[in-house]
Amino acid sequence: MSFVVKTIGATVGGPSTFLVASEKASKREQVVSSSTLIQNALLPALLFGAKLEQLVLVPGSNVIARVYAFALVDGPSPIFYGDYEVTRIATQRKPSGTDEHLEAFLKKIGEQEEKTYNVYDPLLQ
Numbered sequence: 001m002s003f004v005v006k007t008i009g010a011t012v013g014g015p016s017t018f019l020v021a022s023e024k025a026s027k028r029e030q031v032v033s034s035s036t037l038i039q040n041a042l043l044p045a046l047l048f049g050a051k052l053e054q055l056v057l058v059p060g061s062n063v064i065a066r067v068y069a070f071a072l073v074d075g076p077s078p079i080f081y082g083d084y085e086v087t088r089i090a091t092q093r094k095p096s097g098t099d100e101h102l103e104a105f106l107k108k109i110g111e112q113e114e115k116t117y118n119v120y121d122p123l124l125q
Contacts, residue, residue, distance in 0.1 A: 002053050005046040010039075012121050018042055018064070020055065031057065033064040036122060041067050048072040087114050 002023050009017040015032040016039050022028075033039060045052060050073055056066040084106045093100035107114040 002051040003055060004049060004051060005042055008039075008043065008046055010121050015063075020052070023051065029062070031055065031062045031064050035064070038064050038067055039122075044072065045070060082109075084108055092118070 003020040004023060005018055006021050006028070007017075007019040011017075015034040018031050018033070020029050020031060033042075044050065050070045052067065052070045054068040055064055056068070057063060058065045086104055087107045088105040090103040090105075091100070092103050102119040104117045104119050105114045106117060
């Protein structure tokens with residue numbers, strides 16, 4: 001049974017949450033991972049609508065143990081819905097090279113004012 005990644009949520013200091021949906025059944029499942037490797041593999045799966053043939057979970061949990069090989073899909077990228085859009089991004093760090101992070105500018109859709117957020121979580125960057 002193949003799955004697609006529908007959403008990714010990230011919490012500073014916590015695992016990332018992935019909502020995956022079966023293509024054939026209307027089954028949706030929430031799975032998690034703190035692994036940067038798994039997070040970096042599933043982010044392009046979300047962005048390019050990849051079909052995952054199999055996810056292996058740690059027995060008795062919803063923690064992802066392994067992502068099997070998948071290919072990116074040719075065609076239009078998914079459309080993401082939300083209340084905000086990213087309007088600009090910048091990198092920041094101290095002159096010493098420490099405190100490196102992403103600065104993201106978000107604007108509520110339909111409004112002109114943007115807000116600045118400092119992003120330290122590697123997945124969100």
